[in-house]
Amino acid sequence: MPKVPPQCPMDSILRLLMGPWTTYIIWVLSDQGPQRFGALKRAVPGISTRMLTERLRMLQGAGVIWREQAETIPPAVSYGLTSRGNDLRSVLDALGEIAHNWEHEGVFAGEGGGRHEGQ
Amino acid sequence: MPKVPPQCPMDSILRLLMGPWTTYIIWVLSDQGPQRFGALKRAVPGISTRMLTERLRMLQGAGVIWREQAETIPPAVSYGLTSRGNDLRSVLDALGEIAHNWEHEGVFAGEGGGRHEGQ
DNA sequence: CTATGCAGTTACTTTTCCGTTCCTACTTTA
């Protein structure tokens, strides 16, 4: 019994964007352009290697980002947004704008400093 | 040390939409119009009373939905989207469209039947 | 007089996620 009927493929996509880091990674890649693993890790302060790897793999699996590995020693791996990732970005921008407006209206003020900053 | 700097208020809003049921609830409310608690529960098959209550409270707290309680016996409680909820809906529609396209391209096919349906 | 529906609340249990830590194999630098 499918709990989430096919009418709502949005669920899959939201599940993709959901994690605390995912949108931030996309944001960095679209804002700073393609980045190497280490640079990305430094650009997303606080993320663990494990999480970064996992998110990148997932986004790559969904075709949202590409991965380019140079067979040098040590290997240099770069990540960047694909066209699909850019599709996503326009929506995230729209959402960001709404979030911005809501912030002005104090929607998130009530939970301010709350748990959602931890981790 | 704020892990998610203020540049990204999107994080708060995504945290709101994140849960497995949240977007589905919004979808139902925007598709079928305002609903009473029981009807909503039946419209989102598989959700538990507890989850539904929690999500509704959260969405209400964010001003995305309204709650109207008639002091009859038994009490009749209705929920519906606010204008803020409708803001959200346009974005969700855009996202849904992207998800729809991706589905056609088989993006989610690889994980098909996987754990993400068991929620 | 028992069952059922309304709209939840509370407690308990399970699952899942996520962070932390240690490890790889290789090269350059001190």
Added chain:
DNA sequence: TAAAGTAGGAACGGAAAAGTAACTGCATAG
């Protein structure tokens, strides 16, 4: 020779999220 950087992988463990179940009080239906 030891340390550090590169790009991760594997194992462990705690906390948070989510599911399950039982309970509320009142009214109507059987």
